[in-house]
Amino acid sequence: MAVLLDVRGVSKRFGGFQALSRVSLQVEEGERFGLIGPNGSGKTTLINCISGALRNDEGEIWFAGRPITRLPAYQRTRLGIARSFQIPRPFTSMTVLENLCIPAEHAGHARARGADVVPEARAILERIGLADKADARAGGLTQIDLRKLELARAMAARPRLLISDESMAGLSSAEVDEILTILRLLSAQGIAIIMIEHIMRAVMRFSQRIAVLDAGERIAEGGPDEILRNAAVERAYLGE
Numbered sequence: 001m002a003v004l005l006d007v008r009g010v011s012k013r014f015g016g017f018q019a020l021s022r023v024s025l026q027v028e029e030g031e032r033f034g035l036i037g038p039n040g041s042g043k044t045t046l047i048n049c050i051s052g053a054l055r056n057d058e059g060e061i062w063f064a065g066r067p068i069t070r071l072p073a074y075q076r077t078r079l080g081i082a083r084s085f086q087i088p089r090p091f092t093s094m095t096v097l098e099n100l101c102i103p104a105e106h107a108g109h110a111r112a113r114g115a116d117v118v119p120e121a122r123a124i125l126e127r128i129g130l131a132d133k134a135d136a137r138a139g140g141l142t143q144i145d146l147r148k149l150e151l152a153r154a155m156a157a158r159p160r161l162l163i164s165d166e167s168m169a170g171l172s173s174a175e176v177d178e179i180l181t182i183l184r185l186l187s188a189q190g191i192a193i194i195m196i197e198h199i200m201r202a203v204m205r206f207s208q209r210i211a212v213l214d215a216g217e218r219i220a221e222g223g224p225d226e227i228l229r230n231a232a233v234e235r236a237y238l239g240e
Contacts, residue, residue, distance in 0.1 A: 001028040010059035034207030080160030092139030104156035
């Protein structure tokens, strides 16, 4: 498969704190990629650099064969990078459908100006499992439905790469399985997915390949079985 995302030696500092130190990784077209590490390991900083929320101090980021290091976040979205956020913040006074029409209209790329986005928004809600909540107020949604809406909003940008940032945090085991099913359906459509999670069961079941960060450095990368057997990963999570 072709490389879709290529992170080359990315470093990021906040004052005297080195949050990332020459991190490199690649994600292929359509790949299911896990990104894990202890709290404070640099996961969120890395995905913020990839999505454009932060500008890395060193290194380069390439997407679909072109450099994007200096592009603002909205241009990266138009190229096909979308992300969901750990804490959903929908427009609570709007309906679920209205919440989805906003990113569908403004973030979606390759769409004719002025096109009706409602049919597309309804189709996404159907895929995500929220079609029956289309006319409900977003402020009244349960936690699991808020997470589904967050994924739906990311999907409205027609991504080639979806970054799922702790979409399962705080959910029950059954609800985790619901989100996993949705992510697998999206993956089956050819969308590459980076999963950032602390729920190891979910990461191991979903990912084809996993990278591990610790103290801002990539300490391991490989298949789920390799990661589980890796001594450096065990030390990072459990200590010496």
